Amino acid sequence: MSARPLPSIRQRLSRVLGGIAIVWGLGMTAGVGLLTHEVLDDLLDGALRESAEILYGLVAVADRDSNPAPEGMLPAPPHQENLVWQLVDMQGRVVLRSHKAPEVRLTDRQTEGITDEALGLWHVFTLPMRNGHSVLHVAQREDTRQATMRLAMGASVGLTLLLGLCAAWWLNRGLRRELQPLLDLSSEVAELDPLLPQTPGLTATRTELQPLVDAIEGLTQRLAQRVAHERALAAHAAHALRTPLAGMDAQLAVALKEAPPQLQPRLTQTREAAARLRRVVTALITLFRTGGELHWQDTSVSALLQRLPLQDAVVDASGTDILPCDPDLLSAALSNLLDNSVRHGARRIHVHASLDGAQVRLTLRDNGRGIPPEQRERLQQALDAQGPQEGLGLGLTLADMVARTHGGRLQILTPDLSDPAVPGAAIALHWPAHSPDEA
Amino acid sequence: MKLLLLEDDPILGEGLRDFLRAEGHTVDWAQRLLDARCMANDHYDALLVDWQLPDGSGLDWVRSLRRQQDSRSILMLTARDLLKDRITGLESGADDYLVKPFEPEELLARLHAVHRRAAGAPSGRKRVGDIEVDLQARSVWLRQNERLDRVELTAREWQLLEALLNRSGRIVEKATLEGLVGGDGNAQSNVIEVHIANLRRKLGRNLIETVRGLGYRIPTEG
Numbered sequence: 001m002s003a004r005p006l007p008s009i010r011q012r013l014s015r016v017l018g019g020i021a022i023v024w025g026l027g028m029t030a031g032v033g034l035l036t037h038e039v040l041d042d043l044l045d046g047a048l049r050e051s052a053e054i055l056y057g058l059v060a061v062a063d064r065d066s067n068p069a070p071e072g073m074l075p076a077p078p079h080q081e082n083l084v085w086q087l088v089d090m091q092g093r094v095v096l097r098s099h100k101a102p103e104v105r106l107t108d109r110q111t112e113g114i115t116d117e118a119l120g121l122w123h124v125f126t127l128p129m130r131n132g133h134s135v136l137h138v139a140q141r142e143d144t145r146q147a148t149m150r151l152a153m154g155a156s157v158g159l160t161l162l163l164g165l166c167a168a169w170w171l172n173r174g175l176r177r178e179l180q181p182l183l184d185l186s187s188e189v190a191e192l193d194p195l196l197p198q199t200p201g202l203t204a205t206r207t208e209l210q211p212l213v214d215a216i217e218g219l220t221q222r223l224a225q226r227v228a229h230e231r232a233l234a235a236h237a238a239h240a241l242r243t244p245l246a247g248m249d250a251q252l253a254v255a256l257k258e259a260p261p262q263l264q265p266r267l268t269q270t271r272e273a274a275a276r277l278r279r280v281v282t283a284l285i286t287l288f289r290t291g292g293e294l295h296w297q298d299t300s301v302s303a304l305l306q307r308l309p310l311q312d313a314v315v316d317a318s319g320t321d322i323l324p325c326d327p328d329l330l331s332a333a334l335s336n337l338l339d340n341s342v343r344h345g346a347r348r349i350h351v352h353a354s355l356d357g358a359q360v361r362l363t364l365r366d367n368g369r370g371i372p373p374e375q376r377e378r379l380q381q382a383l384d385a386q387g388p389q390e391g392l393g394l395g396l397t398l399a400d401m402v403a404r405t406h407g408g409r410l411q412i413l414t415p416d417l418s419d420p421a422v423p424g425a426a427i428a429l430h431w432p433a434h435s436p437d438e439a
Numbered sequence: 440m441k442l443l444l445l446e447d448d449p450i451l452g453e454g455l456r457d458f459l460r461a462e463g464h465t466v467d468w469a470q471r472l473l474d475a476r477c478m479a480n481d482h483y484d485a486l487l488v489d490w491q492l493p494d495g496s497g498l499d500w501v502r503s504l505r506r507q508q509d510s511r512s513i514l515m516l517t518a519r520d521l522l523k524d525r526i527t528g529l530e531s532g533a534d535d536y537l538v539k540p541f542e543p544e545e546l547l548a549r550l551h552a553v554h555r556r557a558a559g560a561p562s563g564r565k566r567v568g569d570i571e572v573d574l575q576a577r578s579v580w581l582r583q584n585e586r587l588d589r590v591e592l593t594a595r596e597w598q599l600l601e602a603l604l605n606r607s608g609r610i611v612e613k614a615t616l617e618g619l620v621g622g623d624g625n626a627q628s629n630v631i632e633v634h635i636a637n638l639r640r641k642l643g644r645n646l647i648e649t650v651r652g653l654g655y656r657i658p659t660e661g
Contacts, residue, residue: 239491242518243448245540250454253543257461278540286520295522328520 010179017171025164032156040149044140045114048083048125052138055085056127082144084122086137087129095134106137117142181205185213194220195227195293234288241285245278279339283332283398287405294326294405296434301353301362308335313342313366319353323360324434325406333402334364336395337427341366350422361430363413365422370415380412399429406431440484440554440601441465441619445475445500446516447492451539455487458543459550463577463594465619472500479504482615483511484605485550485557490517490528498531505532512553514546551575558605565604567657570642572604581642590641595620599634603647608659610650 084101086094092105107118107126115124122139129136188202204213252271259267302317304327315338323330334351341349346368354361371379382392383400400410408431415426442459446452447470456468467483469475472495479486486504488497501513515533517524528536534553537546555563555574563575571580571587577597580587592600602619603611616631635647635655648656 238520239518242520242539243451246516247448247451247454249540250451250458250543252454254454254457254461257458275542282540 010175013175014172017175018168021164021168021171025161028160028164029157032160033153036153036156037149040152041145044123044145044148045125048114048123048138048140051083052085052125052127052136055138056129056136082140084139086139087134088137089134101139106139109137110135178206181209185209189216192216192220194224230288234285237288238285241281245274245281248274249278276339276343279332279335280394280398283336283402286328286332287398287401294329294434296324297327298322299325299327299330301351304331304334305351307331308338310338310342313338313347313349315349315351317351317353320355321353323353323355323362325360325431329402329405330362333399333429334362336398337364340393340395341368341425344368344370344425346424348421350419355433358433359430360408360433361428363426363428365413365416365419365426366424367422368424370424371412373414376412376414383410383412396427399427403429403431407434408432440550440605441482441598442467442485442487442550443475443479443483444468444487445472445492445497446470446487446489448489455543455546459547462547463597465598472497476500482618484602485512485514485554487514487516487546487550488533490515490519490524498528501533502531510557512550512557514549514553516541516546554605567604567607568643568646570646572600574601574604579642592638592641596634596638596641599631600638600642603655603657607657610654610656612654616655 081098081100084098086098086101086106087096088105089095090110092108094101094103094105097103102119104119106122106124107115109115109124109126110128112127113125115122115126118124118137118139121142123142123145124137124139127136127138128134184205185202192202202213202216204210249271252267252274256264256267256271300321301323302321305315305317308315308331338349341364344366346366349364349366352363352365354363379392379396383396386400396410396412403410408429411428411430413426413428415423417423442464444452444455444459444466446455446468449470452468452470456466459466467478469478472492475486475488486501488501490497497515497517501515504511504513513533515528515531515536516539517528517536518539519525519528520538525536525538534557535549537549551563551574555561558565558574560574563573565572565574569582570590571582572578579590579592579597579600581590598620599616602616613631617628620630620634635649639647646657648658650656
């Protein structure tokens, strides 16, 4: 199974909404900026025009009545001028000007209209005088206009971005809140045990989740029916198989007592085959019936081994004696593994158990013919893939299933040649330690 | 031992009957609960009972036997191997519980173990008067002058001795002993007397008492 994390709906939606918020923010910013620029430009031009028209009247009156001030300036108190003006005759001389206006004409334009960047820093509106021998230039400094525009645009952009960020945060929060029922439902499904009749049903807290809840409940009902059916079948099979197996063995035991000597080896072999059949069937029935439900118990490995009938090999146990496991299932696994060893020529089998904090490990090493290295790899791959493989006997498969039912695995090990007593096959079963109280 | 086997499966029932007979036990085999109820008289030393039978529950029968203060050894033989079934089986009054499929040798070993406990001889050896008996090895020794001498018994003599030992202190009717050793059913038959006389000759005159008109008894000590 790949460890690659799955994409998160929340993160993906957040990314999409964040992207939309950024694009929207940038678009809005550009739009507002351009609009502000245009509107302010028009407003300022309008103000310039209005000012020129007012000045036009004043200058026309002043031209008639007043004596021009020295250097062509109208007299005025010291002040800051944001707006300057000039009255220029047809020869381009400045006849009259405001206090801060330059002494040279701002532009040579003589028709009504706007001139940008006159003398490099003025924005000028020109208005010809009615007398036809002079024009009025009213001007603003370009940098003053730009500063005003920057201020307006900055404020608009800042406000837009702030609103965008607030919207993104609010959307994200809303998203998280709306996805929470899905997480709650997942927790309920994780707790769901379709085989327990008193398990409370699932609750759909959103309309959209109702079909999912209905589908899961339908699935659990089908699952419960199937498990009940399989359990009934297993119970029936247990009775239907166990009694004839016991009968077969009893008849063979009697036949061995009664048969003439030349038939004894054949009958002994038949009885051994019946014993194998009995072990495999018992293991299968045990696995089938538990259906993955374990009865965890602290189990003595040595006591378990003593109960396993094995006539042709010596089994010795070492290491930790008490292990947490389902004794029936472990007994089924060990019975089949020991049987495998004996069938492959082992006469001595060493079982070593260890309990390393969170991990239980049970290793079997024998002095049989062992497993060739290339076959070892193939068998391990077949066990890992849980697929069929030639040569993968039922014994190994059953033991692997038992380990998997405990949450662990079966491993085919490299033989330990340093121990001459057991240089043959080496198999390990390992599973996470599970306290009986937790089960 | 005289055993009553209640097992409905013909192959298993016949196999167990013949195996136990070959091991020197007297076995009656019933395939139905109804038959077992009729046969279950006081003659049996132990009952081997299947749980699920075509005409009822062997477990319920065991319960009713225990309610009637029946103290004979009872082994349950069953295909039901769940922990709760095993507990129910043992709590119903069975002395042991054997899950099918089992090897008949294991059944025999458990039967011996249960019988040893019931006979008050957990080690398998029992001492009565001047004799010492190994119930499992089916051997008997006679103590004479601080020496134990092994005594050879025939199969029938052993069956009679075992039947009387299993009921020490109680009177065992002649008819019961005839049922055990397969008498000819003739009231005038003296098969039992002949075997008892042989036992007294081999094991001492005082071991077996004759209770006139009733039967025989091995008295308990003390």
